[in-house]
Amino acid sequence: MTKNRKHHPQSCIQRLTLPRKDGGRGLIDIVNLHNAQIANLRSYFHNKNTSLHIAIVQNDHKFTPLNLLDKTTKQSNEITISNQNKIEEWAKKSLHGRHYRDLNLPYVDKKASNEWLRRGELFPETEGFIFAIQDQVIETRNYRKHIMKTQNAIDVCRKCNNPLENIQNITGSCKTIVQTEYKHRHDQVANIIHQELALKYNLIKIPRTPYYKYKPELMLENSTHILYFDRTILTDKTTHFNRPDITLVNKIEKTALLIDIAVPNTHNIQSTVAEKITKYTDLKIEVKRMWNLNTVTIVPIVISTTGVIPTMIHDSIKTIGLHKNIYIILQKAVILNTCRIVRKFLQID
Ligand SMILES: [Zn+2]
Incomplete structure (x- = not known):
């Protein structure tokens, strides 16, 4: 997605697989699917008590990817990441988390604020770009100076000389x-x-x-x-x-x-x-x-x-x-x- 400009390389990774109604891109979390499948198959074999299943379990010492003989491996909820977990990760981040906090302000309608996403009418590139704006990872002068820590960078607005060229200055407060x-x-x-x-x-x-x-x-x-x-x-x-x-x-x-x-x-x-x-x-x-x-x-x-x-x-x-x-x-x-x-x-x- 990054290669095709549909996801900014510094954008919030958790948002990619969160549901659109919660402010994510709604992609399928393939790692989660894979891990859940392994956990489900393992517990199926471990809980079936027919002689056939028992024989399979006893003989699978690293013979299949399920490695059924080893019964100590983790349960589904331990190897998959829940949406709640992802939301907490997103909320914790100092830059990415700002948009999350905005969405949860008492005077903000969170559902309505994510409605454009739920409808999915924009091009993926545009979605990726507004996400980068919301995640505050656009390369403004302030971002270069304080996040990328570029040497000798100045963060005065390139247009209006406002002392701070951050993303908010560009989206809504540049005088020029x-x-x-x-x-x-x-x-x-x-x-x-x-x-x-x-x-x-x-x-x-x-x-x-x-x-x-x-x-x-x-x-x-x-x-x-x-x-x-x-x-x-x-x-x-x-x-x-x-x-x-x-x-x-x-x-x-x-x-x-x-x-x-x-x-x-x-x-x-x-x-x-x-x-x-x-x-x-x-x-x-x-x-x-x-x-x-x-x-x-x-x-x-x-x-x-x-x-x-x-x-x-x-x-x-x-x-x-x-x-x-x-x-x-x-x-x-x-x-x-x-x-x-x-x-x-x-x-x-
Ligand atoms: Zn300006």
Whole structure:
């Protein structure tokens, strides 16, 4: 797999044979199968008390690979490695274990975070690459200096001079690509949501187009709804944050949703959700008053750069009335974009 670029040589080996729903690649553990087979056959012969079986056992002194005469060898559970064992090994590792710990945070939906894997729609190369990103073994300058211990290596970001070029700096916090690469990834998520809302409320008549080709209209309106994309909302009172990604007004029920999207690094997902809500509170009050609405709701849609899903996303999706599985499409778009960003970033050096 390494030779064919489907598994990074420094990536976590335990993840290869763990089930996909648990964050692994789901390959068959052939060593385990082999060892289990030996243990099963040995115990079969040792427990059968017919004269034939007894004769075979007595004569097999290193005559077959089962070596049946020696009854001291180990039982199945002693020579095979359980998934629980592998998970513990993975969790223990200082670099590889970080993604494991992210998946087990109280505000993370572990099952949803591994859904892209369970569905297996990406190329094996892409899977291997996002695993290397999650395992933090991508050769960033920080990795070279502190893990490979390359002499005289510097770990200042090659693009923005941030003192630390680690994988998180590349996937979500390098200042030089905020307006280009990160914006593109963010907009793809916004486009998916915009198109789904436009279709749901009959604001567009054309059939669904692939999200990477979809261009949202700045304003769509019919007799029941208005949908704004990336529109500055002018208010009487100054509000510092007055440009949510998507604004949906329900004219009949007199309600509005202020939808804002973010793709932060995993360690920032919790704070990003809180930040969105505080940021738009002034706007929410102003919009409710100016447009004479019954309710205005701030809806943060947050997915981590490596596809980790916070549990709150399900509430957000429910609030905006989209299908509960829409997050799977968002997750795939984010993962593909993060892979593209990291590849592009590293080619420059
Ligand atoms: Zn940078």
